[in-house]
Amino acid sequence: MRADARENRARVLAVARELFAERGLEVPMAAIARRAGVGVATLYRRFPTKEALVVEAFTEQFAHCQAMIDDALKDPDPWRGFCTVIEKVCLLQASDRGFTAAFMASFPDLHSEVRDRTWEDFAALVQRAKDSGQLRADFSPHDLTLVLMANSGLAGVPAEVATAASRRLVAYLLESFRAGTDALPPPVPLSLDLVLS
Amino acid sequence: MRADARENRARVLAVARELFAERGLEVPMAAIARRAGVGVATLYRRFPTKEALVVEAFTEQFAHCQAMIDDALKDPDPWRGFCTVIEKVCLLQASDRGFTAAFMASFPDLHSEVRDRTWEDFAALVQRAKDSGQLRADFSPHDLTLVLMANSGLAGVPAEVATAASRRLVAYLLESFRAGTDALPPPVPLSLDLVLS
DNA sequence: CGCCAAGCGGACGGGGGTCTCCACTTAGCA
DNA sequence: TGCTAAGTGGAGACCCCCGTCCGCTTGGCG
The missing domain is CATH 1.10.10.60 (Homeodomain-like)
Incomplete structure (x- = not known):
């Protein structure tokens, strides 16, 4: 070249x-x-194609997400690791509209194997936090998708507002993810693929 | 005619x-x-114009929202009234993609005076629930917008999935809106007008 | 330094959206 | 039943987007 x-x-x-x-x-x-x-x-x-450009533009961020989960699994405090992952990925989402959309659209060929591994690692993170007794037992890994979709609803406002809003939303949610609270409606097997519409 | x-x-x-x-x-x-x-x-x-059609198509639902808040203010249990409003409006949002979008876009001329009144009434509902000691003191009326935006992130999946997801998300959030929990990041003065982008 | 393939940019085709124009049809009063 | 104004629908003007084509330019090797 x-x-x-x-x-x-x-x-x-x-x-x-x-x-x-x-x-x-x-x-x-x-x-x-x-x-x-x-x-x-x-x-x-x-x-x-435009899709190829999008994929190329965001591979870095996706790898970053994977690294975040890896780090969190190494954290001696399972609950802190869990919280950090959610906080960081939501903040990333809130500060980058394109990342949110790319993540949501999650094009078929967008590192599907990477996504699968990320998913497994996150499930491990959840299990670890539950075993430590700090994450409520009825938390489902699918709730991560719930959080991401909810957080994505904040996209579209200016970035600083979105990050502030995301911080508060995540704080609210993490508070109720803590163990020792009331029962909830059943988890929803959300998949980001559903968003393809 | x-x-x-x-x-x-x-x-x-x-x-x-x-x-x-x-x-x-x-x-x-x-x-x-x-x-x-x-x-x-x-x-x-x-x-x-298309916008006019949209406005006309959703005035009914908007009036319905206002009525929901009126009813909630009459509920003898302030906390239940508060919860019911949030649950209902989120469910409505989750089951009607157009409503969500119209609500979010909230066209300038879309009953701005109605919106103002609704806002005041909701603020009253919030104050009532705080006074009763059941809603946490640092809840901000702006958090309603936060909830609505978060909930709107669920749009785009099939309606049954979206409603189930919305129910669970709202349950999580209401749990942390209850009084007697930890401090949060400061409220964000979100306005739906910000979504105009 | 000269040559040519690699690189370039703008015009253009195709598709899909909102909204307009105009010749035709029809409801409903006298 | 006849007339006319209200009502109708489809073609098409206009715009914005993705992706392609083609004649011109230029880097950099021999």
């Missing part, structure tokens, strides 16, 4: 991440091209 | 409510027209 081409590709990706973060995935390809100072064709030569 | 015209208008409204509920506001005008057995021009003669 020629030097100028490589540089253009990098700039396109940076601009895409930036615009996706502040305006969501519905930002037109032409806008990304314009801000990056290239033509539309350049985008489509490097990324065969 | 001629008899046939009146009938057509009613049918269009019914169909619009139906389609908005199941598919959200992004359903095309042409689809509504087709399902109602009329041409597009008929829609636009009765409702100058």
